[in-house]
Amino acid sequence: MNIPDRPPPPSDRQQMVADFALRTVVAIALAALALLLWWLHDIVLLVFAAILVAVILHAAAAALCRIVRLPRSIALILAGLVIIAVLAGGTMLFGREIGSQLGKLGDSLPAAWQRFAQWIGEDRVRSVMNTAMPDGSTLASMVQSALAVASSAVSGLILAILGGIYLAADPDSYRRGMLAMLPHSAQGPVGEASDATARALRNWLLGQLVSMAATFTAVLIGLSVIGVPSALALAIVAGLLEFIPLVGPFLGAIPACLLALTLGVESFAWTVGFFVVWQQIEGNAMAPLVMRYAVSIPPAVTLFALFIAGGLFGVVGILIGGPLTVAAWVMVKHLWVDTRKASA
Structure with missing residues (x-):
């Protein structure tokens, strides 16, 4: 009986060609995936916003379960109702005063800007504004674009809240479904990285x-x-602008400083000094204590990540650039940095 000869082992050159072909296919697949995500970036951001809502609801439900022993589904419903009740109660108690003060603030800021222009020099401000301000048609299109963005933001927020409720109701099913689409060898590391990312987002x-x-x-x-x-x-x-890392505190100080300038140079100096002192206290005393329980990211990485998110996704990218940076940082650390250290 004739036994067929075994195929000869591939030569080194053939192996190099095969490895190069495999790397090329992987690179093309990753580039196609990145292009697809870019085309669908609005949907990707909406899904990420829904994940943030789910993380908030899940954290509130977990805190409620630690206080009172309840089934998870009941705790989740109660947590959502508590959040809605707090928001509604705050609106009912302080809504009229907040609306009145916001209206006064809107009426006062133009005069504050005029005072600031007089202090700096109206000619300098006018030359800068003439250079930077667009013409009438461009300004009208910008207003229309802003209204369209505001409308889409409201609808997106509603969808994100609904999606977050569904995700928080049964997160394990969605997690298992996501991992089932990956190769078996990647399910363990990706599952651990996703769990670490969820914890980091909750703490952040x-x-x-x-x-x-x-x-x-x-x-x-x-x-x-x-x-x-x-x-x-x-x-x-x-307080709301504090949600944006690094940049938010400076943006939040601008209206107060402009309004203080209408009261005189002394009030302006006191207001600027107050914000400088508070930023020192918040950045050097309170932030380290808070970040002990959250992920620690170098400030330069956070700043450049915000610039990139803002350049790619506009205002929405700046608003959620912080949690996006946290998620990317933790995933890269677990799936790339720690893996390379373990294999070294």
């Missing part, structure tokens, strides 16, 4: 919530003592 969001509340309280007290009008509205603006 809780840390930002603490920073926002502390900034709101400090700005409200500080501006009230200085005597800056519309202190509550300015504190709300500063």
Whole structure:
């Protein structure tokens, strides 16, 4: 009986060609995936926003379960109802005062800008504005674009909240479905990385919530003592902008400083000094304590990540650039950096 000869082993050259072909196919597949994600970036951002909502609801439900022993589904419903009740109650109690102060703030800012222009020099400001301001048709198109963005943002927020509720209701099913689409060898590392990312996002969001509340309280007290009008509205603006890492605190200080300038140079100096002191306290004392329980990312990485997210996705990218950076940082660390260290 004739036994067929075994095929000869591939030569080194053939192996190199095969490896090169495999790397080329993988590179093309990754490039095609990146292009697809870019085409669908609105949907990707919407899904990520829904994940953030699910993380918030899940964290609130977990905290409620630690206080009172309840089934997870009941705790999730109660957590959502508590969040809605807090928001609705705050609106009912302070809505009229907040609306009044925001209206006064909107009426006062033009005069504050005029005072600032006189202080700097109206000729300099006018030359800069003439250079930077677009013509009438361009300005009208920008207003239309802004209204379209605001409308899409509201609809996107509603979809993100609904999607977050569905994700939070049964996160394990969606996690298993995502891992089932991956090769068996990748399911373990990707599952561990996704769990670590969820924990990092939860801790980061809780840390930002603490920073926002502390900034709101400090700005409200500080501006009230200085005597800056519309202190509550300015504190709300500063507290909300605190959600944006690094850039938000500076943006939140601008309206207060402009409004303080209408009261005189002394009030302006006190307001600027207050924000400088508070940023030092928040950045050097409070932020390290908060970040002990969250992921620590170098400030330069966060800043450039915000620039990239803003350049790619506009205002929405800046708003969620912080959690996007956290998620990307943790995934890269677990799937790439730690893997290379373990294999070295």
